[in-house]
Amino acid sequence: MKRKNGFLAFVLAASMMASLVGCSGSNTASSAAAGQASDTPAASAAAKSDFPKKPIQIICPVKAGGDTDRNARSLAKALQKYLNTTVVVTNVDGGATVMGMQQCLNSDPDGYTLVVNGTDIFVPNMMGTTDINLDSFKTVGIPAIDNSTVLAVNKASGYKDLKDLVEKSKAKPDSIEYGGKIGATNQMCGVAMNTEWGSKLKFVDVGNNAAKVTALYAKQTDVINLSYSVAKDYFTSGEFVPLVLLGSEKNDLLPNVPLASDSGYKNVDFSKFFWVGAPPKTPDDVIHVLSAAVEKASQDPDFVADMKANYLTAQFKGEKEAQEYADNFYKETMLPYKDAFLKAQ
Template identity: 35%
Template structure:
């Protein structure tokens, strides 16, 4: 489905659908005043914008489980999926402002959807609570028997024979944006093929249907370690400290980075005292909970990392500015 048609569908869904869990257009002052001091006194509904089993879901559910202990109330995960997170974000951006519905997403989707035209809003339509973790990075991978030893080899080969190298992406997502940056910023001339989500991109690469792709390190790890795949670098803006031998693509091509961070948002207008309380609770889980540390190092190959409300806003603006440099090529 084309991005423009998908955007129309999202608008229809948002107008015709309002999930009971979040409500629509709730009382703006429900969490205001003294009620903020008593927050929370009932379960919190955490909307997860991506499907069960993926990295956004994994990180959100881990946070929800440990946040319960910190807040003294259940934090109930609820997956509302579709259109790279846009369906959930559209439905809940104007939801109840009492702090009892929060949204867990990833920044590549939140920011990228606006840059591609899938959404007409971004982080500014919400109250950012925290960026609370980071992905190990999409790895640009090829089969181990490919002639490309590094990213420059791959890019230069595509320039010499435009369209001859098939590069697997998921249309509209962060890896698609990276492919546009490779084209417009560094002159790579791949035959970009929509091969779906990370699992399907990996299958397509292993099966020889594409010559290169971008896959999260957590998904490619066993194939890299067994010698079936070669990583040419990550799409992180800097190397992962836990994976120091894998270079960042931006070391060679400064514009080529798509950082995927995990973020928690609240509907616009949520009581600042509630947002602050949630932010502090998340910060405490990330910085002080040993179970959290062990899990994210195992899954994300990253040390625990969290940003304050203002730091989160600054990072989201930085990512949006970066993507919007390529907006005219993405829509």
């Protein structure tokens, strides 16, 4: 009897020891996993969250057919791969992007409604037509930078280069019409050009990108600014001539388009960023999941190729970095022209 009890005690002790070793190994593995996850908080949040459970909507606050709409659809296509759900783009035009931004703010703050925008997010607030600004949202990220804004003329205009355009505008003030959309970033760009170059271009309201292209092609306006890709067929055919890149540095994808500084003028930077935001009360863990997906989308081969085909650079900036980048862009390239811009309204 004594030997039987002794054997039973041995079995129990061995069992307890195996259990302890197993728990120790499990805890060690968990600690290692936790250590790895702490290095990538967005990835950690994605692993813990069961978001998303249904389709996600991206509001594009301008009409279909422009570069913002195109970029939004390219991003949506890439995001579907990494969020494992349908991502649809809805165009909500009006109020210089205000209507689309407001619709996003009015939606449930659950991560299922996002909005895209760029420099136009600042203009309505600057004009005092809305309280909405960048800080009204939680920033998800920036997946791409658009350094392809050019000042373009019809080849029939005969303008040789930027200097030729500027000098002729000085000789006959307000005789050369710069077509754009009133109350938008391109109008501010006109103010900046006249301020920095001493040009005397006359701003004329012709409408959005599609309308600007039509007006320039029909010679109903003399000069416009727009992202190169919006009129790339006209540039390729030679019907439109890009006089200058409106940026602070060259675009390697547009090597033959000069900067203003190449003609002895100050560079006027009206490049753009492609920003993604969500309602302000969206939970942080959901924002992290979305941001992680946007980062993966920005590295997706198809998205990268699509951006490159349109002369953009796929370049991810995460939540805080993207917010700071957008804020600094506003302060450095837009705010200096605020007073002159408001006087022009």
